[in-house]
Amino acid sequence: MTDKQVMTEPIAITIVQQIATESHHTADNMIKVVNRKHPPACHIGCHFCCYSPVTVTPPEAMTIARRLKETLNGKQMKKFQRKIREKVQQIRGKTWAEHADKKIACSLLGDDGKCSIYEFRPVMCRSWSSMNKKHCEKSFKTGWSKGEVLNNPVVKDVGNQILSGQIEALRHEGLEAGDFELNEAIYTALKHSHPELEYLAKKSVFENVKFLQNTDLCSVNSEDSIDSEHD
Numbered sequence: 319m320t321d322k323q324v325m326t327e328p329i330a331i332t333i334v335q336q337i338a339t340e341s342h343h344t345a346d347n348m349i350k351v352v353n354r355k356h357p358p359a360c361h362i363g364c365h366f367c368c369y370s371p372v373t374v375t376p377p378e379a380m381t382i383a384r385r386l387k388e389t390l391n392g393k394q395m396k397k398f399q400r401k402i403r404e405k406v407q408q409i410r411g412k413t414w415a416e417h418a419d420k421k422i423a424c425s426l427l428g429d430d431g432k433c434s435i436y437e438f439r440p441v442m443c444r445s446w447s448s449m450n451k452k453h454c455e456k457s458f459k460t461g462w463s464k465g466e467v468l469n470n471p472v473v474k475d476v477g478n479q480i481l482s483g484q485i486e487a488l489r490h491e492g493l494e495a496g497d498f499e500l501n502e503a504i505y506t507a508l509k510h511s512h513p514e515l516e517y518l519a520k521k522s523v524f525e526n527v528k529f530l531q532n533t534d535l536c537s538v539n540s541e542d543s544i545d546s547e548h549d
Protein backbone atom coordinates (compact mmCIF):
# COMPACT_ATOMS: atom_id res chain seq x y z
CA MET A 319 0.00 0.00 0.00
CA THR A 320 1.39 3.44 -0.95
CA ASP A 321 1.18 6.52 1.30
CA LYS A 322 -1.51 7.96 -0.98
CA GLN A 323 -3.85 5.00 -0.56
CA VAL A 324 -6.37 5.28 2.23
CA MET A 325 -6.60 2.38 4.65
CA THR A 326 -10.23 1.33 4.76
CA GLU A 327 -11.71 -1.20 7.15
CA PRO A 328 -12.13 -3.97 4.51
CA ILE A 329 -8.48 -3.55 3.49
CA ALA A 330 -7.34 -3.64 7.13
CA ILE A 331 -9.38 -6.79 7.77
CA THR A 332 -7.89 -8.45 4.68
CA ILE A 333 -4.32 -7.57 5.67
CA VAL A 334 -4.73 -8.84 9.24
CA GLN A 335 -6.38 -12.05 8.07
CA GLN A 336 -3.65 -12.64 5.50
CA ILE A 337 -0.98 -12.39 8.20
CA ALA A 338 -2.78 -15.00 10.29
CA THR A 339 -3.73 -17.35 7.47
CA GLU A 340 -0.30 -17.33 5.86
CA SER A 341 1.17 -18.53 9.15
CA HIS A 342 -1.58 -21.13 9.41
CA HIS A 343 -1.02 -22.45 5.89
CA THR A 344 2.74 -22.60 6.37
CA ALA A 345 2.28 -24.45 9.66
CA ASP A 346 -0.26 -26.88 8.18
CA ASN A 347 1.92 -27.69 5.17
CA MET A 348 5.02 -28.34 7.24
CA ILE A 349 3.20 -30.26 9.97
CA LYS A 350 1.46 -32.43 7.37
CA VAL A 351 4.83 -33.67 6.15
CA VAL A 352 6.01 -34.61 9.67
CA ASN A 353 2.68 -36.18 10.63
CA ARG A 354 2.76 -38.40 7.56
CA LYS A 355 5.78 -40.18 9.01
CA HIS A 356 4.80 -39.84 12.68
CA PRO A 357 0.99 -39.72 12.94
CA PRO A 358 -0.08 -38.00 16.18
CA ALA A 359 -2.38 -39.55 18.76
CA CYS A 360 -4.66 -36.49 18.40
CA HIS A 361 -8.12 -37.16 16.98
CA ILE A 362 -11.47 -35.44 16.60
CA GLY A 363 -13.25 -35.01 19.91
CA CYS A 364 -10.14 -35.45 22.07
CA HIS A 365 -9.76 -32.09 23.77
CA PHE A 366 -7.68 -32.43 26.95
CA CYS A 367 -5.27 -29.83 25.52
CA CYS A 368 -8.12 -27.32 25.16
CA TYR A 369 -8.03 -26.98 28.98
CA SER A 370 -4.44 -25.76 28.95
CA PRO A 371 -3.36 -22.11 28.53
CA VAL A 372 -3.23 -21.19 24.84
CA THR A 373 -1.62 -18.20 23.19
CA VAL A 374 -2.53 -16.21 20.11
CA THR A 375 -0.87 -13.40 18.22
CA PRO A 376 -2.89 -10.21 17.59
CA PRO A 377 -3.67 -11.12 13.94
CA GLU A 378 -4.88 -14.56 15.08
CA ALA A 379 -7.08 -13.05 17.80
CA MET A 380 -8.61 -10.49 15.42
CA THR A 381 -9.18 -13.14 12.73
CA ILE A 382 -11.04 -15.38 15.18
CA ALA A 383 -13.05 -12.43 16.57
CA ARG A 384 -13.96 -11.33 13.02
CA ARG A 385 -15.04 -14.87 12.18
CA LEU A 386 -17.29 -14.92 15.27
CA LYS A 387 -18.77 -11.53 14.36
CA GLU A 388 -19.52 -12.80 10.85
CA THR A 389 -21.04 -16.13 11.81
CA LEU A 390 -22.86 -15.69 15.13
CA ASN A 391 -26.28 -14.05 15.24
CA GLY A 392 -27.13 -11.48 17.91
CA LYS A 393 -28.35 -14.02 20.45
CA GLN A 394 -25.43 -16.39 19.88
CA MET A 395 -22.95 -13.53 20.14
CA LYS A 396 -24.42 -12.38 23.47
CA LYS A 397 -24.20 -15.95 24.78
CA PHE A 398 -20.60 -16.27 23.58
CA GLN A 399 -19.63 -12.91 25.10
CA ARG A 400 -21.05 -13.98 28.45
CA LYS A 401 -19.07 -17.22 28.23
CA ILE A 402 -15.77 -15.61 27.29
CA ARG A 403 -16.20 -12.85 29.91
CA GLU A 404 -16.56 -15.56 32.56
CA LYS A 405 -13.37 -17.25 31.31
CA VAL A 406 -11.49 -13.96 31.37
CA GLN A 407 -12.64 -13.35 34.95
CA GLN A 408 -11.51 -16.86 35.92
CA ILE A 409 -8.09 -16.34 34.34
CA ARG A 410 -7.35 -12.75 35.44
CA GLY A 411 -4.85 -12.41 38.23
CA LYS A 412 -3.74 -16.01 37.99
CA THR A 413 -0.17 -17.03 37.43
CA TRP A 414 0.53 -19.27 34.46
CA ALA A 415 0.67 -22.34 36.72
CA GLU A 416 -2.59 -21.46 38.49
CA HIS A 417 -4.26 -20.99 35.13
CA ALA A 418 -2.75 -24.21 33.80
CA ASP A 419 -4.05 -26.26 36.72
CA LYS A 420 -7.52 -24.77 36.96
CA LYS A 421 -9.03 -26.85 34.11
CA ILE A 422 -10.47 -23.80 32.37
CA ALA A 423 -11.85 -24.84 29.00
CA CYS A 424 -11.04 -22.65 26.03
CA SER A 425 -14.04 -20.43 25.29
CA LEU A 426 -13.99 -21.74 21.71
CA LEU A 427 -14.45 -25.37 22.70
CA GLY A 428 -17.93 -26.47 21.64
CA ASP A 429 -20.34 -28.53 23.74
CA ASP A 430 -19.64 -31.39 21.31
CA GLY A 431 -15.96 -31.44 22.34
CA LYS A 432 -14.83 -29.96 19.04
CA CYS A 433 -13.12 -26.68 18.30
CA SER A 434 -15.85 -24.28 17.12
CA ILE A 435 -13.44 -22.31 14.91
CA TYR A 436 -11.22 -25.22 13.83
CA GLU A 437 -10.26 -23.72 10.46
CA PHE A 438 -9.14 -20.52 12.23
CA ARG A 439 -7.48 -22.07 15.29
CA PRO A 440 -4.13 -20.52 16.25
CA VAL A 441 -0.69 -21.88 15.38
CA MET A 442 -0.24 -23.07 18.96
CA CYS A 443 -3.21 -25.43 18.57
CA ARG A 444 -2.12 -26.54 15.09
CA SER A 445 1.30 -27.48 16.41
CA TRP A 446 -0.01 -29.57 19.28
CA SER A 447 0.92 -33.05 18.22
CA SER A 448 0.62 -35.52 21.04
CA MET A 449 2.43 -38.81 20.68
CA ASN A 450 0.48 -40.37 23.53
CA LYS A 451 -3.10 -39.60 24.52
CA LYS A 452 -2.57 -41.02 28.02
CA HIS A 453 -0.03 -38.29 28.76
CA CYS A 454 -2.56 -35.63 27.79
CA GLU A 455 -5.23 -37.24 29.95
CA LYS A 456 -2.85 -37.52 32.90
CA SER A 457 -1.70 -33.91 32.51
CA PHE A 458 -5.32 -32.78 32.39
CA LYS A 459 -6.11 -34.70 35.58
CA THR A 460 -3.02 -33.75 37.58
CA GLY A 461 -2.80 -30.18 36.26
CA TRP A 462 -1.01 -28.95 33.16
CA SER A 463 1.73 -27.15 35.10
CA LYS A 464 2.90 -30.56 36.36
CA GLY A 465 2.07 -32.34 33.13
CA GLU A 466 4.50 -34.16 30.94
CA VAL A 467 3.12 -34.30 27.45
CA LEU A 468 4.89 -36.30 24.82
CA ASN A 469 4.55 -33.96 21.86
CA ASN A 470 6.33 -34.38 18.58
CA PRO A 471 9.30 -32.00 19.05
CA VAL A 472 9.66 -31.36 15.32
CA VAL A 473 6.05 -30.23 15.01
CA LYS A 474 6.34 -28.11 18.13
CA ASP A 475 9.47 -26.50 16.77
CA VAL A 476 7.73 -25.73 13.47
CA GLY A 477 5.00 -23.93 15.43
CA ASN A 478 7.46 -22.03 17.60
CA GLN A 479 9.54 -20.91 14.63
CA ILE A 480 6.51 -19.73 12.68
CA LEU A 481 5.20 -17.81 15.67
CA SER A 482 8.58 -16.24 16.39
CA GLY A 483 8.88 -15.21 12.75
CA GLN A 484 5.44 -13.64 12.71
CA ILE A 485 6.01 -11.79 15.99
CA GLU A 486 9.41 -10.51 14.89
CA ALA A 487 8.04 -9.28 11.54
CA LEU A 488 5.12 -7.48 13.24
CA ARG A 489 7.43 -5.80 15.74
CA HIS A 490 9.74 -4.78 12.93
CA GLU A 491 6.77 -2.93 11.39
CA GLY A 492 6.08 -1.23 14.72
CA LEU A 493 2.98 -3.32 15.36
CA GLU A 494 1.92 -4.83 18.66
CA ALA A 495 2.97 -8.47 18.85
CA GLY A 496 3.55 -11.29 21.28
CA ASP A 497 2.06 -14.44 22.77
CA PHE A 498 -1.22 -13.24 24.28
CA GLU A 499 -3.63 -15.31 26.36
CA LEU A 500 -6.30 -16.52 23.92
CA ASN A 501 -9.50 -15.75 25.85
CA GLU A 502 -8.44 -12.26 26.90
CA ALA A 503 -7.16 -11.41 23.42
CA ILE A 504 -10.35 -12.51 21.65
CA TYR A 505 -12.53 -10.81 24.25
CA THR A 506 -10.57 -7.60 23.66
CA ALA A 507 -10.79 -7.88 19.87
CA LEU A 508 -14.56 -8.42 20.13
CA LYS A 509 -15.00 -5.32 22.29
CA HIS A 510 -13.22 -3.05 19.79
CA SER A 511 -15.37 -1.64 17.01
CA HIS A 512 -12.52 -1.44 14.50
CA PRO A 513 -9.65 -3.52 15.86
CA GLU A 514 -7.90 -4.16 12.54
CA LEU A 515 -7.87 -0.46 11.58
CA GLU A 516 -6.58 0.60 14.99
CA TYR A 517 -4.01 -2.19 14.99
CA LEU A 518 -2.56 -1.28 11.61
CA ALA A 519 -2.53 2.38 12.67
CA LYS A 520 -0.04 1.13 15.30
CA LYS A 521 -2.37 1.78 18.22
CA SER A 522 -2.21 -0.53 21.17
CA VAL A 523 -5.31 -2.71 20.96
CA PHE A 524 -4.10 -5.47 23.29
CA GLU A 525 -2.25 -3.44 25.92
CA ASN A 526 -4.32 -4.85 28.80
CA VAL A 527 -4.06 -8.45 27.65
CA LYS A 528 -1.77 -10.78 29.54
CA PHE A 529 1.34 -12.17 27.87
CA LEU A 530 1.69 -15.87 28.57
CA GLN A 531 5.06 -17.06 29.70
CA ASN A 532 6.11 -20.64 30.17
CA THR A 533 3.75 -21.86 27.50
CA ASP A 534 5.75 -24.86 26.51
CA LEU A 535 3.67 -27.65 27.95
CA CYS A 536 5.25 -30.06 25.57
CA SER A 537 8.20 -31.58 27.31
CA VAL A 538 9.70 -34.54 25.58
CA ASN A 539 10.83 -37.45 27.67
CA SER A 540 13.72 -38.70 25.65
CA GLU A 541 15.69 -38.13 22.49
CA ASP A 542 14.05 -40.98 20.66
CA SER A 543 10.55 -40.36 22.00
CA ILE A 544 9.37 -39.39 18.52
CA ASP A 545 9.44 -43.08 17.69
CA SER A 546 7.36 -44.05 20.71
CA GLU A 547 4.30 -46.20 20.35
CA HIS A 548 0.96 -44.40 20.17
CA ASP A 549 -1.95 -45.39 22.26
Ligand code: SF4
Nearest residue numbers: 368424426427433443
Ligand atom coordinates in the same frame (compact mmCIF):
# COMPACT_ATOMS: atom_id res chain seq x y z
S1 SF4 B 1 -8.84 -22.69 19.76
FE1 SF4 B 1 -9.89 -24.63 19.37
S2 SF4 B 1 -8.24 -26.19 19.34
FE2 SF4 B 1 -7.39 -24.34 20.31
S3 SF4 B 1 -7.70 -24.63 22.54
FE3 SF4 B 1 -9.50 -23.49 21.75
S4 SF4 B 1 -11.04 -25.07 21.28
FE4 SF4 B 1 -9.04 -26.12 21.47
